[in-house]
Amino acid sequence: MDAKTAQILDGKALATKIQSELSDRVRALQPQIGRPPGLAVLMVGDNPASAAYVRNKERACAKVGIASFGQHYPANATQAELELAIHALNEDDRVDGILVQLPLPENLDAISLLYQIAPDKDADGLHPVNLGSLVRGEQGLRSCTPAGVMRLLQEYQIDLKGKNAVVLGRSILVGKPMALMLLEADCTVTVAHSRSQNLESITSQADILIAAVGRTEMIAANMVKPGAAVIDVGINRVVNPDGTSRLAGDVDFDAVKTVAGSITPVPGGIGPMTVAMLLENTVASYSIK
Numbered sequence: 218m219d220a221k222t223a224q225i226l227d228g229k230a231l232a233t234k235i236q237s238e239l240s241d242r243v244r245a246l247q248p249q250i251g252r253p254p255g256l257a258v259l260m261v262g263d264n265p266a267s268a269a270y271v272r273n274k275e276r277a278c279a280k281v282g283i284a285s286f287g288q289h290y291p292a293n294a295t296q297a298e299l300e301l302a303i304h305a306l307n308e309d310d311r312v313d314g315i316l317v318q319l320p321l322p323e324n325l326d327a328i329s330l331l332y333q334i335a336p337d338k339d340a341d342g343l344h345p346v347n348l349g350s351l352v353r354g355e356q357g358l359r360s361c362t363p364a365g366v367m368r369l370l371q372e373y374q375i376d377l378k379g380k381n382a383v384v385l386g387r388s389i390l391v392g393k394p395m396a397l398m399l400l401e402a403d404c405t406v407t408v409a410h411s412r413s414q415n416l417e418s419i420t421s422q423a424d425i426l427i428a429a430v431g432r433t434e435m436i437a438a439n440m441v442k443p444g445a446a447v448i449d450v451g452i453n454r455v456v457n458p459d460g461t462s463r464l465a466g467d468v469d470f471d472a473v474k475t476v477a478g479s480i481t482p483v484p485g486g487i488g489p490m491t492v493a494m495l496l497e498n499t500v501a502s503y504s505i506k
Contacts, residue, residue, distance in 0.1 A: 223447070223477040224373070228365070231372050232489035236280050239500050243282040246504055254503035255284045256314040256340060256495075257306045259299065261325065262292035266454075267318050274316075277492050283499055286312055292322050299325065300333050307335040314340030314499035319390075337505075340498045343389065351397050358498045363395035365490030366427060366448050367402065373479060375446050377402040381422050384408050385436070385467070386429035391450055395427055416440070428467035436468040444478040450487050 247253055256278055260271050275285045286309070288302060299317075306312050315338045321327045331339075336346035342360035350357030370377065382404035386392035396406045409419050411430070420426055420440040428436050429450035441447060451467030466483030474480050481487055 221475065223474045224479040226369050226373055226446075226448070226479050226481045226486060228369055228481060228486040228488065228490040229484075231369055232493040235368075235493040235497065236277060239281045239496055242500060242504070247282070250503065252311060253282055253284045254314075254499050255286055255309075255312040256316065256499045257286035257288065257309075257312050258316045258318055259288050259290070259302060260318040261290045261294050261299070262322050264320065267320070271318055274492055274495065277496055278499075281496050281500070283496060284311065294325075296325055296329070299330055303330065303333040307333075307338060312338065313502040314338055314495070316340045316495065337502055340495055340502070342394070342498060348389070348394065351394055351401075354401060358501065359398070359494070360390065360394040361494040361498065362391050362429075362450060362487060362491045363398050364494040364497075365487055366395060366450070367398050368494070369448070369481070369487070369490055370425070370446065375425070375479065377404050377425065380404050380424035382406050382425040382427070383420055383423035384427045384429065385416075385420065386410060386427075386431075386450070388429065391429040395429065399425070399427075430467050432467055433465050434467065434469040436473060438469065438472040438476045441473050441476045443476055445476075447473055447477040447480045448487065449481050449483050452483060452488060 243254060258271050258274055260267055275287060278285045306315050315334045317330050319327055331343050334344055336344045339347050339358050342358040347357040382399040384392050384396045387408055387410045392408060396408050399406045407419060409416060413419060417440045421442050423442055423445055425446050427448045431451055433453040433455055447468055449466035449468040453465050454462050455465045456462050464484050
């Protein structure tokens with residue numbers, strides 16, 4: 218008898234659909250507003266992964282009709298220089314969204330820079346004002362990766378009300394806002410992390426399991442409840458014995474897909490959804506002008 222295989226939650230296909238909807242929205246709004254929406258991505262240094270992410274974001278902007286105001290600074294750029302750049306973008310009427318590409322070189326204080334971004338231009342949804350709105354259940358720009366997870370679960374009509382959700386990871390980028398969004402959707406939420414004891418007993422209770430710890434394929438089949446929805450936020454580069462490399466998530470995909478009810482692939486799962494939500498936040502800021 219063939220082993221059953223989980224339904225694949227295709228983030229790439231949904232992101233394409235969202236981009237198409239945003240493109241239509243921009244075309245409708247542009248004659249009234251008199252300009253396209255604008256997104257400024259600030260990148261510092263020459264991190265190859267960051268450079269690839271920025272290129273992807275700029276390509277996605279072009280598809281939707283968003284103007285890119287990207288700025289690339291050398292690794293030795295100063296905190297004061299970047300703060301001035303952010304303040305100028307806050308005042309620039311052509312710019313609706315501002316994003317600081319992380320990670321930054323160690324000499325820079327990322328948190329302080331994120332605080333400089335005007336909350337209504339915070340395309341990444343990480344400003345304390347926007348995170349505070351999420352805590353209070355109020356309108357605001359939402360953190361892109363967890364918002365992308367929620368949209369993907371919604372698209373595949375995965376029922377969340379009253380379900381046990383386990384979020385692995387407690388970062389401000391994913392884990393904490395993810396837990397709040399699941400709570401808002403009436404889940405019973407547990408946040409587990411590197412210090413959690415008896416991790417397998419926690420994860421195997423989850424109807425919805427979100428892995429966001431940045432450890433390659435740490436979620437094994439025995440850690441997953443049969444029929445669970447497994448969302449893999451991890452993106453880890455693995456070097457093969459022959460020197461080539463591949464991307465892998467935090468979930469052992471091949472093993473877990475025989476147990477889970479649904480699962481996201483890496484790549485092609487949450488990565489494209491994160492970019493789609495970044496574009497959506499930018500268009501949302503643009504549309505209330």
